[in-house]
Amino acid sequence: MTPAGTGKIAVITGAASGIGHAACRRLLESGWTVFGFDMARDRLEAVGDGFAVFQTRFQPVVCNVADAASVDAAFARAGETINALVCCAGVLRTALLENMALEDFDLVLNTNLRGTFLCAKAALPALRHAATESDPARVVLLSSLAALRPKIVSGAYAASKAAVSQLCRVMAAEWAPSGVLVNALAPGTVDTPMVRAMADPAQSKGYRPSGVSPVGRIAQPDDVVDVMMFLLSDAARYVTGTTIPVDGGTQAAFIPPGSP
Ligand SMILES: NC(=O)c1ccc[n+]([C@@H]2O[C@H](COP(=O)([O-])OP(=O)(O)OC[C@H]3O[C@@H](n4cnc5c(N)ncnc54)[C@H](O)[C@@H]3O)[C@@H](O)[C@H]2O)c1
Numbered sequence: 001m002t003p004a005g006t007g008k009i010a011v012i013t014g015a016a017s018g019i020g021h022a023a024c025r026r027l028l029e030s031g032w033t034v035f036g037f038d039m040a041r042d043r044l045e046a047v048g049d050g051f052a053v054f055q056t057r058f059q060p061v062v063c064n065v066a067d068a069a070s071v072d073a074a075f076a077r078a079g080e081t082i083n084a085l086v087c088c089a090g091v092l093r094t095a096l097l098e099n100m101a102l103e104d105f106d107l108v109l110n111t112n113l114r115g116t117f118l119c120a121k122a123a124l125p126a127l128r129h130a131a132t133e134s135d136p137a138r139v140v141l142l143s144s145l146a147a148l149r150p151k152i153v154s155g156a157y158a159a160s161k162a163a164v165s166q167l168c169r170v171m172a173a174e175w176a177p178s179g180v181l182v183n184a185l186a187p188g189t190v191d192t193p194m195v196r197a198m199a200d201p202a203q204s205k206g207y208r209p210s211g212v213s214p215v216g217r218i219a220q221p222d223d224v225v226d227v228m229m230f231l232l233s234d235a236a237r238y239v240t241g242t243t244i245p246v247d248g249g250t251q252a253a254f255i256p257p258g259s260p
Helices: 018-029 041-050 052-057 068-078 102-130 155-178 193-199 221-232
Strands: 009-013 033-038 058-062 084-087 137-142 180-187 243-246
Touching: 009 018, 009 068, 009 102, 018 033, 018 084, 018 221, 033 041, 033 052, 033 068, 041 052, 041 058, 052 058, 058 068, 068 102, 084 102, 102 137, 102 155, 102 180, 137 155, 137 221, 155 180, 180 221, 221 243
Parallel strands: 009 033, 009 084, 033 058, 084 137, 137 180, 180 243
Antiparallel strands: none
């Protein structure tokens, strides 16, 4: 049975795949109304079909997060009150820096960094409108383990995610007085189409995902969504400006090759 709506409203970018898709499902199951933004119209329509059981509580909106006019139009659809913004839209392009095409560098920075900035800025008035003293509005950004421990062959991606984590800190400090909490998640390898694409050597260009963590597996999208739900919950009412690793211990200690 579809749960009754809570009246809470979220915008989730990157809604048509991977972590964003899993985040939409979880919030819908928890009774939220979700505006799912993505630039992939066909996949977004398919996602909307899959969420038909939630009826009008899922609203797909085609949006290119790197384009200011597209972002403004999408947030106009979402309305004047937004309790939570979750920024999952992102791209990974790989190459040794000396070989990286400028258009790939720009795509990564424009999507991951500029897109996050544009969406957070566009959402802010509606987040402030929703915020109350006892229930602050929330922003959850998708950084990456790459922000904390970069790897070769993904330098542009690592730079974009380090910048997202820094945006998170400054947004948190600037926006806390008006009741908007901002945090970021830093997943290690998550089983999504973004990572699966790296199995193709033509796309990976030598990039190797971090792979299995000390916990003994790679993450599933719901491992990340569980921590996102904490950040959206009352339990996180005094948490802001952090980047939380969700990496099964991958960055905790270096494990030399050949170790037991
Ligand atoms: N999968 C991982 O291992 C991993 C690890 C750390 C961080 N992340 C981050 O998590 C987020 C989600 O990643 P994922 O693995 O679910 O990826 P994914 O490729 O499965 O999904 C990303 C979605 O973003 C959308 N998108 C891309 N550019 C867009 C744009 N300009 N405008 C609107 N939508 C756009 C895509 O169409 C896609 O639906 C990304 O920011 C990614 O960098 C992923």
